Amino acid sequence: MSVTSAADHEQLKQLLLRIAKQDRDAFGELYRRTSARLFGVCARMLSDRREAEEVLQEAYVSIWQRSASFDPARAGAMTWLVALVRNKAIDRLRQHQGAALDHDFDMDSLADDDPTPASKTESGQDYQRLEDCMEQLESQQRRSIRAAFFSGITYGELAERAKVPLGTMKSWIRRGLMQLRTCLEP
Incomplete structure (x- = not known):
């Protein structure tokens, strides 16, 4: 379900x-x-x-x-x-x-049991809404949020990869999440 x-x-x-x-x-x-x-x-x-x-x-x-x-x-x-x-x-x-944490994460690939047609439509709409909101973020915020929340990369690792201070990375992600929340609110 x-x-x-x-x-x-x-x-x-x-x-x-x-x-x-x-x-x-x-x-x-x-x-x-x-x-x-x-x-x-x-x-x-x-x-x-x-x-x-x-x-x-x-x-x-x-x-x-x-x-x-x-x-x-x-x-x-x-x-x-x-x-x-x-x-x-x-x-x-x-x-x-050596386990790769930074592979691309496709939210569509999550396994789910067979939804009803109504819930499938609703979840498809939710996904599309999330994707639309994600596209409104700056590319660095979008990549950082996806990596942190769907690939398990720590903020420290992200900061190191982006060659920015840890505080900057945390701010990027925090602002991005706040933008997402505002965008997703009904």
Whole structure:
């Protein structure tokens, strides 16, 4: 099931809150609803199916153990889940010397289970809206945001590559994210 509507987001939030109380049924339902999308994140970042499966398994163990740290006031459920999985994948990449972190990331390549036609249209519109907003950013901001958030490159590594101070890189990304938020607001 693709998570796109406000009701879907609310259901995921409630599932995470129930998992924090050790509700195994909620955990199973969360896995059913999110595993395809989260596996897509792992697979794209790691480019190795076996590694992606292992990282996904580790991520779900962390979800079970850390669900009490989920704060719906700070992030949406899917945002929290993707961040957790992304961080696990980055940790795995850093364990392997020579693993390329800076490959291009195509948001269209994320695996997702078969969405309904309505949710497919909505998510396609969301993606197009994000791409339109990304195109409004300066090219350096756009590249830096993609590298930091979709390839796992640290701000320090980005600053070194761009030959700018770390503070400058952080400012570029922060301003870019603020522009994106403004652009994406309804």
